Amino acid sequence: MKFDYVIVGAGYAGSVLAERIANVLKKKVLIIEQRNHIGGNAYDTHDKEGILIHKYGPHIFHTVEESVWNYLSNFTEWDIYHHEVLGVIDGKKVPIPFNLNTLHELLPGVLAENIEQKLVKRFGFGKKVTILELKKENDDDLKFLSDFVYNKVFLNYTIKQWGMKPEELAPSVTGRVPVFISRDNRYFQDQFQAMPRYGYTAMFRNILDSSNIKILLNTDYKEVIKDIKYEKLIFSGMIDYFFDYKFGQLPYRSLDFNFENLRQEYFQDCGTVNYPNDYKFTRITEFKRLTGQKAPSTTIVTEFSKAYVPGQEMPYYPIPRDENENQYLQYEAEAKKQENVMFVGRLAQYKYFNQDQTVLSALKHFDTMK
Ligand code: UDP
Numbered sequence: 001m002k003f004d005y006v007i008v009g010a011g012y013a014g015s016v017l018a019e020r021i022a023n024v025l026k027k028k029v030l031i032i033e034q035r036n037h038i039g040g041n042a043y044d045t046h047d048k049e050g051i052l053i054h055k056y057g058p059h060i061f062h063t064v065e066e067s068v069w070n071y072l073s074n075f076t077e078w079d080i081y082h083h084e085v086l087g088v089i090d091g092k093k094v095p096i097p098f099n100l101n102t103l104h105e106l107l108p109g110v111l112a113e114n115i116e117q118k119l120v121k122r123f124g125f126g127k128k129v130t131i132l133e134l135k136k137e138n139d140d141d142l143k144f145l146s147d148f149v150y151n152k153v154f155l156n157y158t159i160k161q162w163g164m165k166p167e168e169l170a171p172s173v174t175g176r177v178p179v180f181i182s183r184d185n186r187y188f189q190d191q192f193q194a195m196p197r198y199g200y201t202a203m204f205r206n207i208l209d210s211s212n213i214k215i216l217l218n219t220d221y222k223e224v225i226k227d228i229k230y231e232k233l234i235f236s237g238m239i240d241y242f243f244d245y246k247f248g249q250l251p252y253r254s255l256d257f258n259f260e261n262l263r264q265e266y267f268q269d270c271g272t273v274n275y276p277n278d279y280k281f282t283r284i285t286e287f288k289r290l291t292g293q294k295a296p297s298t299t300i301v302t303e304f305s306k307a308y309v310p311g312q313e314m315p316y317y318p319i320p321r322d323e324n325e326n327q328y329l330q331y332e333a334e335a336k337k338q339e340n341v342m343f344v345g346r347l348a349q350y351k352y353f354n355q356d357q358t359v360l361s362a363l364k365h366f367d368t369m370k
Contacts, residue, residue, distance in 0.1 A: 002229040003030040003214075008221045009236030011040020012355060013345030015207045016071075016362035017234050022212035025369070029213045030228065032221040034237075038208060041316065042200040042355060049261045051287055051299040052199050056316070057257060058272060058285040058301065059200060062190040063356035069192040071363060075206035078194035079292055083187040085283075087274040089152045096274055097128075097187065098149050099180040107148075115145050119181045128178035132171045149179060157276035161305045162253060162319065170320035173352070187272075195291055234365075236345035238315055239331045247330040250350055252308040252315035261299045268300075280304060318350045325350075342369075 004027035007014045015038065018029045037043050041056035060083045063069055087096040094102045100119075104112045118141050123129055131154050134146040150166070154174055158166045166174045177187075186193075196203040208215065216224070221237070235242055240250040258281075271289040275281060281302045288298050308315050318324070328350040335343045344365050346353045353361065 001030075001214075003028045004231050005029045005234060006221070006225065006228060006230040006232075007031045007234040007236070009033060009040065009345065009347075010035075010038040010204070010208070010215060010217075011236060011345060012042065012358040013236040013348065013362045014234065015039075015204055016359055017342075017344060017366055018213050019207045019210065020363070020366040021369075022210040024366075027212065030230065031208070031213065031215045032219050032224065033215065033217050034220055036218050037201070038215065038217075039201045039204040042204070044199045044201050047259065047261060047299055049295070049297050049299065051261065051295055051297065052291050052293055053259060053287050053299050053301065054200070055257075056314070057255060057303060058287075058290060059355060060187075060193075060271070060290060061195060061355055062188040062193040063354075064190045064192070065356055065360050066192070067363065068356045068359045071359065072196075072203065076196040076198065076203040079197050080193070081195045081290060081292070082193050083272070083290070084185050084270040085187045085272045085274055086268075086270055087153060087276055088278060089276065093269070093273065095185040096153065097177045097180045098153055099182050099185065101183055101185060103145075106152075111141075115141050118142055119145075119179075123181055125181055127181050129181070130171060130175040130178045132166060132174060134179055153276055155276075157274060157282060160276075160280070160282050162317075163305075163307065164319075164321075168321065170322070170325075173320055199291075231340070233341045235341055235343050236348050238347045239328070239335065239343055239350060242341075242343075242348075243331055243334055246334075247327060249310055250327055250331070251319045251324055253317040253319055254306050254308040254313035255316050256304040256306060258302040258304070259299060260302070261297055263297050265296060265298060267298050315347060318346065318352055320352050 005021050007018050007029055010031050010033040014031055018031055021027050021029050042059045044052055044054045047053050085096040086093040089106060092105060094105045100116055118139060131150055137143060154166050162169060267286050272283050272285045274283045281304050284300050284302050286298055286300045342365055344362055345358055
């Protein structure tokens with residue numbers, strides 16, 4: 001059988017491009033996927049007790065990109081969901097990102113009031129400031145605040161999550177969770193926030209539902225690619241693996257997940273509770289809080305971060321920092337020389353993409369193909 005395109009990977013990048021190529025260009029696509037399922041890390045499935053869980057950790061959909069929202073809305077209905085996270089700081093569960101409510105819950109009244117006034121005066125109500133930016137402030141109260149937030153919220157969590165301090169990583173990493181000069185307790189302020197009503201896997205099934213798309217699961221593309229006839233390749237796996245690690249292995253961070261079903265209706269008050277300073281894990285997520293599923297028992301997942309060992313662990317996160325970016329750029333230069341191969345997605349572009357950013361990148365890559 002001959003295909004117009006072979007796509008490596010059935011996550012967001014591969015699936016979105018397969019859908020566009022199959023339905024807009026009307027070309028034949030073969031997707032080759034290493035795992036035994038579609039959906040990449042967004043894959044969800046029902047556990048033994050019937051609770052819908054995210055096998056590769058919590059995925060909460062949010063975007064400011066209307067084009068991405070409209071695109072995915074072709075394949076799923078949505079349940080509105082605004083994610084909230086609490087962090088255990090000094091034994092209290094307080095809103096994360098650190099905001100004015102967090103400030104007043106953790107610091108004594110007069111001090112909190114004074115700091116609030118200074119924050120509003122310096123940055124403006126409703127503004128977001130990254131912790132690394134806040135640390136540059138000279139005012140004594142703002143210095144006190146930035147040290148407090150850095151030490152209580154960011155330092156130990158980041159060491160657990162990345163094995164590094166915040167300043168050893170690109171500022172964009174901790175910048176994902178900026179101090180928010182607001183009373184809004186939501187984790188994201190994006191215009192579009194929701195969970196796919198029937199789950200992510202069901203959404204991916206719809207994305208891939210085309211007679212022009214064939215899917216080969218449980219297969220490393222390198223084992224079969226020489227036996228397949230095709231015109232073009234789209235690769236969404238690890239770019240360093242594609243090039244046989246010729247510029248060395250790119251660093252990734254991996255995770256262990258501990259899923260537990262508990263014989264109680266709910267476990268915690270919100271979707272995720274972060275534990276920056278206590279225990280070895282970083283956070284606990286309760287799926288029913290995300291999906292709105294009703295059931296007599298509940299399933300939680302506890303996340304432990306760990307080093308990535310090639311061939312043994314899953315490469316969940318690229319590690320954004322200058323030296324890694326420079327190493328990636330060597331691969332990117334090589335990728336540009338490949339006339340018939342396109343590299344798309346978190347692992348192929350070595351970017352800490354959210355779900356919507358991967359979809360956006362795939363749609364933009366598709367635009368260059370038309
Ligand atoms: N972070 C932190 N403390 C928190 C939450 C986040 O230090 O309570 C930092 C940490 O470095 C983390 C990064 O901010 O890796 C990004 O957090 P996010 O929740 O966006 O991570 P993800 O959900 O992608 O794992």
